[in-house]
Amino acid sequence: MAILPIVEVPDPRLRQISQPVEGVDDDLRRLIDDMFETMYAAPGIGLAAIQVGVPKRVLVIDLQEPEEEGGDPVRDPRVFVNPEIVAESDNEVPYNEGCLSVPDQYAEVDRPDRIRARWLDRDGVAHDEEIDGLLAVCLQHEMDHLNGILFIDHLSRLKREMLLKKLTKQRREQGKRAA
Numbered sequence: 001m002a003i004l005p006i007v008e009v010p011d012p013r014l015r016q017i018s019q020p021v022e023g024v025d026d027d028l029r030r031l032i033d034d035m036f037e038t039m040y041a042a043p044g045i046g047l048a049a050i051q052v053g054v055p056k057r058v059l060v061i062d063l064q065e066p067e068e069e070g071g072d073p074v075r076d077p078r079v080f081v082n083p084e085i086v087a088e089s090d091n092e093v094p095y096n097e098g099c100l101s102v103p104d105q106y107a108e109v110d111r112p113d114r115i116r117a118r119w120l121d122r123d124g125v126a127h128d129e130e131i132d133g134l135l136a137v138c139l140q141h142e143m144d145h146l147n148g149i150l151f152i153d154h155l156s157r158l159k160r161e162m163l164l165k166k167l168t169k170q171r172r173e174q175g176k177r178a179a
């Protein structure tokens with residue numbers, strides 16, 4: 001297993017459309033294992049393959065709170081290969097989202113609060129389930145990555161530009177501290 005470097009804005013790879021997985025094999029499972037290790041180390045609650053530079057339609061999620069301290073975290077790893085949304089609720093709810101590819105920036109994004117999705121798991125077994133709560137938020141955020149979309153694309157242009165300016169400023173200040 002390996003922790004892989006995470007691709008950050010404005011890397012053009014984040015704008016690529018990821019390609020469907022042809023078969024769930026050991027090579028794919030190795031990628032999935034590396035994605036989990038990378039996500040847990042970050043830490044984050046989700047990761048799409050393109051965030052480690054691989055343009056395949058695969059994403060991993062574990063909603064276990066990254067900040068949880070003390071005691072062994074109870075892991076609940078979930079794998080979504082070739083996910084599709086087949087239905088979504090008309091009711092949108094806001095959630096304060098962040099993204100490992102837009103480090104340390106957060107903003108409220110509105111999304112349907114409930115979706116029905118289809119996907120394959122790490123054994124290639126098909127699922128078709130209704131999903132709500134934080135899992136629905138995270139799955140939609142990750143599925144956007146497969147289509148080259150970032151959470152900041154859901155904001156007004158003004159909010160997006162302010163957020164990206166803040167990121168540039170924070171990077172500049174971090175650079176100074178490191179020097």
Ligand code: GNR
Pocket residue numbers: 043044045046047048051095096097098099100101137138141142145
């Ligand atoms: O770690 C993450 N947290 C998060 C919080 C709110 C909504 C979505 C997310 S996903 C994010 C990890 C990430 O960038 N996945 O693509």
Ligand code: NI
Pocket residue numbers: 098099100101141145
């Ligand atoms: Ni993200």
